[in-house]
Amino acid sequence: MADNLDWRTRLAVSYTENGKTVDITPIDSFSPSFSLAIEPIHSIERTHVGAVFSPQSITFSLTVKAIGDVAARLTALAMQGKRFDITLQEKVGDDWSFESVVLGDCMLTSAMPTSASPSGAPTATFSGFSMHATTESKDKVKVEIP
Secondary structure, eight states, rough: OGGOOOOOOEEEEEEEETEHHHHHHHOEEEEEEEOOOOEEOOOOOOOOOOEEEEOOOOEEEEEESSSSSSSHHHHHHHTTTOOOOEEEEEEEEOOOSSSEEEEEEEEEEEEOHHHHHHHOOOOEEEEEEEEEEEETTTTTTTEEEO
């Protein structure tokens, strides 16, 4: 099997608030979602005669271990209704297709901590939305929405 199908890269997620960048670590998962709502227009004489473009939606969820102060900082951002940027980029390695994905002007809409137990570290899952996003591929093609 070809080496180019092996994954040896570690991604890093960080947020920026008031010009200060903070790594979100330890992090279990980060899931951005881009909804580019486009609906085809059909007519009685033929299909697909055009398209209706609805507003784009960018949402995300991330789950962090409640170790250190990152869960508390994210909870504070949620409770204060503050906007911040989230950056997903390579930390180690170069297997990923992108140079970076930046979700700008994010706001958290929910925070859900797990209950404490005698084994394992508790986690907190945060969900939110972004006002705009930028992706940059390895070959320096940059795309922004909206």
